[in-house]
Amino acid sequence: MTGVAVHLEGLRRTFGSVHALDNLDLEIAAGELIALLGPSGCGKTTALRVLAGLEDADGGRVLVGGKDVTALPANRRDMGMVFQAYSLFPHLTAAENVEFGLKLRGRRRVPGRAAEMLELVGLSSHGGRYPHQMSGGQQQRVALARALAIEPAVLLLDEPLSALDAKVRVQLREEIKRIQTEVGTTTLFVTHDQEEALAVADRVGVMRAGRLEQLDTPAEVYQRPVSAFVADFVGLSNRLPGTVTGPVISVLGTELPLVTPGADGAATALVRPEAVDVTPAPDGAGRVLTSSFLGPTSRVIVTVGETLVVAQVASSQLPALTPGTAVTVNFHPVPVALDL
Amino acid sequence: MAGVIAARRRRQRVFRWTVLVVLGIFFLLPLAAMLEFSTRNSETWPLLVNWPKLSDTYPDLAEGIVSSLEQAALTAVLMLVLLVPTAIWVRLRLPRLRRLVEFLCLLPLTIPAIVLVVGLAPVYAWVTYFLGGSSLTLVFAYTILVLPYAYRAIDAGLSAIDVKTLAEAARSLGAGWTTVIVRVVLPNIRSAVLSAAFLTVALVLGEFTIASLLNRTNLQVSIELLGKSSATMSVAVSLAALLLAFVLLMLLSLAGGSKKESK
Numbered sequence: 001m002t003g004v005a006v007h008l009e010g011l012r013r014t015f016g017s018v019h020a021l022d023n024l025d026l027e028i029a030a031g032e033l034i035a036l037l038g039p040s041g042c043g044k045t046t047a048l049r050v051l052a053g054l055e056d057a058d059g060g061r062v063l064v065g066g067k068d069v070t071a072l073p074a075n076r077r078d079m080g081m082v083f084q085a086y087s088l089f090p091h092l093t094a095a096e097n098v099e100f101g102l103k104l105r106g107r108r109r110v111p112g113r114a115a116e117m118l119e120l121v122g123l124s125s126h127g128g129r130y131p132h133q134m135s136g137g138q139q140q141r142v143a144l145a146r147a148l149a150i151e152p153a154v155l156l157l158d159e160p161l162s163a164l165d166a167k168v169r170v171q172l173r174e175e176i177k178r179i180q181t182e183v184g185t186t187t188l189f190v191t192h193d194q195e196e197a198l199a200v201a202d203r204v205g206v207m208r209a210g211r212l213e214q215l216d217t218p219a220e221v222y223q224r225p226v227s228a229f230v231a232d233f234v235g236l237s238n239r240l241p242g243t244v245t246g247p248v249i250s251v252l253g254t255e256l257p258l259v260t261p262g263a264d265g266a267a268t269a270l271v272r273p274e275a276v277d278v279t280p281a282p283d284g285a286g287r288v289l290t291s292s293f294l295g296p297t298s299r300v301i302v303t304v305g306e307t308l309v310v311a312q313v314a315s316s317q318l319p320a321l322t323p324g325t326a327v328t329v330n331f332h333p334v335p336v337a338l339d340l
Numbered sequence: 341m342a343g344v345i346a347a348r349r350r351r352q353r354v355f356r357w358t359v360l361v362v363l364g365i366f367f368l369l370p371l372a373a374m375l376e377f378s379t380r381n382s383e384t385w386p387l388l389v390n391w392p393k394l395s396d397t398y399p400d401l402a403e404g405i406v407s408s409l410e411q412a413a414l415t416a417v418l419m420l421v422l423l424v425p426t427a428i429w430v431r432l433r434l435p436r437l438r439r440l441v442e443f444l445c446l447l448p449l450t451i452p453a454i455v456l457v458v459g460l461a462p463v464y465a466w467v468t469y470f471l472g473g474s475s476l477t478l479v480f481a482y483t484i485l486v487l488p489y490a491y492r493a494i495d496a497g498l499s500a501i502d503v504k505t506l507a508e509a510a511r512s513l514g515a516g517w518t519t520v521i522v523r524v525v526l527p528n529i530r531s532a533v534l535s536a537a538f539l540t541v542a543l544v545l546g547e548f549t550i551a552s553l554l555n556r557t558n559l560q561v562s563i564e565l566l567g568k569s570s571a572t573m574s575v576a577v578s579l580a581a582l583l584l585a586f587v588l589l590m591l592l593s594l595a596g597g598s599k600k601e602s603k
Contacts, residue, residue, distance in 0.1 A: 054508050074511040085502055087509040091527040100523075101513035143509075150513060 003031035003186035004065035004153045006051065011060035013046055013210075020046040021057065022210030028154075033180050033187040034215075035201035037194055039233065043210040044190045045158060051188060052156050053077045064153055080147030080185070084159040086139050088131040094118065094142045095127035101150040117145035120179060137168040144176065148183060155180070155187040161196060173200050194234045198222060206230045224259045228270055228339040237270040238310050239339055249336065252285075252304055252329060259335045268339040275332040276311035278302055280320050284328035288321050304329055371579065378576035388576055398570070401577065404562025407475040411558060412544040415482040416537045419490050422483065424533065427494050428525055431503050445491035448484050453549035456481070464554055475556040482544050489543065490536040497532020501525075538592040542585045 006028040013021040020043040028034050036044040049055035051062055053074035062070045069077055080101075088097050098114040107113065118124050121141040131139055140160050147155060157176070161169045177200045180187050191197050197204045198218040205215040206229075214226045225231035242251035244267045249256055251269050278286070278300055286302040286309070298315045301308060309329055313321065321327065378384050387394055395402030423445075430441050448456070460481055467477050503525060510524045526533065548560035559581060567574040 052508075052512055054511070074508070075514050075516055077512075078514075079512055081509065081512040083505050083509060085505045087502070087505045089506060089510070089524055089528070090501065100510070100515075104514040104519065146509075146513070156512075 003184050005030045005063075006065075006154055006186055006188070007061075007063040008047065008051065009061040009063065011047065011050055011062070012058045013043075013050065013055070014058060019043075019210045021050065021060075024060070024207075024211060026205060026212060026215070028186055028188060031184045031186055033177070033189060033200060033202045034205055035189040035191060035197035035203075036205045036207055037191060037197040037234070038207035040192060042207040044192075044207045046210075047207075048156050048158055048188055048190045051154070052079050052081055078150075078153045079156055080150055080152035080154075081156040081158065082140065082143045082147050082160040084162055086131065086136065086143075086163070088139050088142055088146070090131050092130075093127065094123065094129050094131070094134065097131075097142055098146045098149050101146060105150060113149060114145075117149045118142070120148070120182075121145045121175070135168075136164050137172055140164065140172060141175070144179070148179070148185065152185060155185045157187065157189040159191055160189075162191070162193070169196070176200060198234070204234075206233060224335055225270070225337045226259060228337055231270040231337045231339075236273055236310070238273065238276065238308075240269050240271055240307060240309065242267060242269045244338070249338070251331060251336075252307065252309075254331045256331055256333060257335045259337045262338045269336045270339055271309075271331060271336050272334075273299065273310045273312040275334050275336075276309055277330040277332070278311045278313055278317075278321060278327050279330070280325050281328045282326055284326045286327045286329045288323050288325045288327055290323055291318055291321050293318060302327055302329055371582070374575050374579045378572050378579060381572045384572045384576045387573070388580060398566060398573065400557075401562045401566055401573070404557050404559045407557050408545055408559035410476055411478055411482060412541040414476065414479045415486060415544050416540045418479060418483045419486055419540050420533060420537065423487070423490055423494055423536070424526070424529075425521060427491065427498055428503065428507075428521055431498055432507055442491065442495070445487040447488075449488040453485070454553070456485075457550055457553040460550065460554065473556075475551070475558060478547075478551055478554065478556050478558065481550050481554075482540075482547065485547070485550070486540045486543050489539040493532050493536040493539060494529065497529035497535075498525075500532075501528045535592050538588050542588045545581060545585055 006026075008024055008026040011021045011024040012019075018041070020041075022043070024043065024047055026034070026047070036047060038044045046055060050057045053069070053072060053076075057070070060070075061068055064077070088094070089100065092100065095111070095114050095118065098117050099110050102110045102113055115124065115127065118127055121144055123138060123141055123145070126134060126138060126142070131142075134142070140163075143160070160176070161172055164172065173196055176189075180200075189197070189200060198221070201218055203215060204218050204221045206213045206221060208229050214221055214230045216224075221230065222234055225234060231237050240251045242249040242256075244258070244262050244264050246264070247258055247261050249258055249262075249267060249269050251271065256269060256271070278288075286304040289301045289303050289308070291298060291300045293315060296315060297312050298318045300311045300313055300318075300321050302311060303309075311329070387397065391402075426441070430437055464477070464481075467480065471477050506524050506528070507520050510520045515524065545559060547558065548564065551558040551561045552564070559577075563574045563577050563581070566577065
C-alpha cells in the first residue's frame with residue numbers, strides 16, 4: 001500500500017457565529033502522518049470530519065490524490081476512520097466488524113484479510129469476541145484494523161486514544177505509529193494531547209480558531225514555536241520579563257536569541273523549563289522556593305528577585321536543591337518566542 | 341434504632357402486600373367471573389379451539405378474528421416501515437426536530453378515540469372511495485393510534501446505542517444509508533422493534549371504538565355483536581383475547597429482559 005497526497009484548500013465552516021474552519025489550508029504528503037493539535041473548539045475535529053465527508057464545508061475544496069472529492073458522500077470517499085467513542089458494531093464479533101467494510105466492497109477472501117488485520121493489531125486470538133467482551137484498548141485496536149482492512153486512501157484518527165487510560169494510551173499510540181509506518185497510509189490524527197501529537201506525527205499542525213498556527217516537525221514545533229499560543233499549548237513555558245534588542249532578548253542577565261524578532265523594548269519571553277539550569281551557589285541571586293520529584297526528572301521553582309522560574313532538573317540534583325538554597329539560574333541559548 | 345427500622349420495613353412489607361392483593365382481586369375477579377360464566381355451557385371452549393366448526397357456527401366471529409389478525413400484522417409492518425427510518429433520521433440528521441416529532445407521535449394519546457373518529461370519518465369517505473370498504477383499511481387509523489407507544493419503544497432503543505457514531509463508522513466503511521439502517525442500526529435495536537410490534541398487536545386486537553363507528557369489522561366488533569346472540573361464546577372469546585394480549589405483553593417484557601442480561 002502506498003499513500004496518496006491530501007490537500008485541504010481554503011476550507012471554511014461556520015457554526016452559528018463560530019468559525020470552526022477559517023480558510024484552512026493543509027497539505028499532507030503521500031504516506032505522511034500529520035497530527036492536528038489544538039484546544040477544544042479550535043476546528044481540528046471539524047477539519048477531519050470535512051475530509052471524511054461527514055461534515056460539509058461552507059467553502060473550499062478537498063483533494064485526495066489530486067482528485068476533487070468535495071462533493072462525494074462519506075461512503076464513497078475511501079477513508080478509514082477511528083472514532084473517539086467506541087464505534088464497533090455491538091452485534092458483530094471483532095472479526096465480523098473487520099469484515100464489514102470488506103464485504104461491502106465485494107472483496108474476495110474476506111475472512112483471510114480480516115484475520116491478517118487482526119494479527120497486525122495483535123488481536124488474532126480475539127476474532128470471535130464481541131465488543132462488550134473486550135477492553136477499551138482492544139476495541140480501539142479492532143476499530144483500527146477495521147479502518148485499515150479496506151485499504152483506504154487516507155486513515156483518519158479522531159482522538160482515538162482519549163477514552164483510554166494513560167498506560168494503554170502510550171502503548172497504543174506507539175502501535176499506531178508502527179502500523180502506520182508499516183502500511184504507509186496517509187494519516188490525519190486529531191488530538192488535544194500535545195505529548196501524543198509530538199510522539200506519533202511526522203509533522204504537527206497546531207490549530208487555533210479554525211486556522212493552522214504552525215505546521216512543522218514535532219521538534220521544530222516544540223523548540224521553535226512561532227507564537228506564544230503554540231509555545232504555550234505545546235509544553236510548559238516560563239513567562240519571563242526581558243528587554244528586546246534586535247534579534248535577542250535579555251532575560252535575567254542572559255541574552256537569548258528570538259524565534260521571530262520583535263520590537264525593541266520590554267517584552268515577555270517564553271522559556272522552556274528544560275532550557276533552565278539551576279546550580280547551587282552561595283552567592284547566587286536565586287532562592288529555591290519548592291522542589292518536586294517527578295520520577296526521572298524533577299521540577300524546581302526558583303525565585304530570582306520578583307520573578308518565578310520553573311526549571312526541569314535531573315532527579316539526582318534534587319538533594320542539593322532543598323527549599324531556601326541559594327542558586328544561580330542559567331538559560332540554554334535556544335531560540336525563544338515572545339508572548340505578544 | 342434497629343428496632344425502628346425493622347418496624348418500618350415490616351410496615352412497608354405489609355403495605356406492599358395489601359396493595360398487591362387488593363389490585364390482584366380487582367383485576368382477577370372479573371376474569372374469574374368470565375371464566376365461570378363461559379364454562380356454564382360445556383360446549384363453548386371446545387368450540388373455540390375447533391376453527392372449522394367455529395367459523396361454521398359463527399361466521400361473523402371468524403371474520404372478525406381474521407380481520408383483527410390481518411389488521412394487527414399490517415399495522416405493525418406499516419408502523420415499523422414509517423417509524424424506524426424516521427426515528428433514526430431524526431436522531432442523525434434533524435436532532436432539533438426530535439421534540440416536535442415526539443409531540444406529534446404522542447398526540448393520538450391525548451385525543452379520545454371517539455373524537456378521532458369524527459375527524460377520521462370524512463377521511464375514510466375518501467379511503468372507501470379509492471380503496472373500497474374493506475376492514476383492512478382500518479390499518480391507516482390504527483397506525484396513528486399506536487404511534488405513541490411504538491415511538492416511545494423505538495426511541496428508547498435508539499437512546500441505548502450511539503446511533504451517530506455507529507452510522508458514521510459504517511458510512512466511512514462504505515455503507516449507504518439503507519445498509520446503515522438495515523445492517524447496523526436495526527440489529528442493535530431489535531428488542532425495541534419487537535416491543536413496538538408487540539404493543540401494536542396488543543393494541544389493535546383490543547380496538548373497538550374506531551372499527552365500530554366506521555362500520556368496519558374486527559374481533560371486538562364481532563364480540564360485541566355476538567354478545568347479543570350468544571353471551572357465553574362472546575365472553576369466552578373476550579377472555580381468550582385478553583389472555584392472548586397478556587401473553588404478548590409477557591413476551592415483550594421477556595424480550596426486554598433478555599436484552600439487559602446480554603449486556
